[in-house]
Amino acid sequence: MGEPALSLTYKCTIDGIIPLGTWTKIDGLGFSYQVTPYREGGVNGYVRKIIGPVTYDNVRLSRPVDSDSWLVSLWLTANLIKIVPQTMSITALDSAGNEVTTWNLAGVVPVKWTGPSLDVMGNQIATETLEVAYDEMIGLGGLGAALAGAMTLTGGL
Numbered sequence: 001m002g003e004p005a006l007s008l009t010y011k012c013t014i015d016g017i018i019p020l021g022t023w024t025k026i027d028g029l030g031f032s033y034q035v036t037p038y039r040e041g042g043v044n045g046y047v048r049k050i051i052g053p054v055t056y057d058n059v060r061l062s063r064p065v066d067s068d069s070w071l072v073s074l075w076l077t078a079n080l081i082k083i084v085p086q087t088m089s090i091t092a093l094d095s096a097g098n099e100v101t102t103w104n105l106a107g108v109v110p111v112k113w114t115g116p117s118l119d120v121m122g123n124q125i126a127t128e129t130l131e132v133a134y135d136e137m138i139g140l141g142g143l144g145a146a147l148a149g150a151m152t153l154t155g156g157l
Helices: 069-081 142-154
Strands: 009-014 018-023 025-027 031-038 048-056 059-064 086-093 099-114 127-133 136-140
Touching: 018 059, 018 069, 048 136, 069 099, 069 127
Parallel strands: none
Antiparallel strands: 009 018, 009 086, 025 059, 031 048, 059 127, 086 099, 099 127, 099 136
8 A cells, every 4th residue: 555645845837847936735636527317207216317428627726926926927928828628737746755646637737826924924824826628638646547557567457
């Protein structure tokens, strides 16, 4: 059994080559199915559930403003010129910087960026938040890695 993902940071890249730096918090990584109940005529013991399309939540990445903030600014500026859906990898890193697992999101587009609150009287860490929408998840982090490992060991499913 592997070690639990007590990661402190998350490394993000676009299309495997464009770094977006490291992030300290990721929210919204998930999906749900639309479920429609359907009662068949003459069947009173249960209600069938028709599983509809999957819906992916927007992902919000947050971190303190640092020397990598310009990478996000550069990516956002490129998307202001022309929005092109891309692939984003979010990799959980342990405290030693080793990769724990990776989630790959396809069809990623930025939908919101929030910069720090600028207050010289405040005593808070300046943070930035990037929100992205995506079309689908390719591999499900640890689950995707486990399935890939099982397929390798068994020669397929």
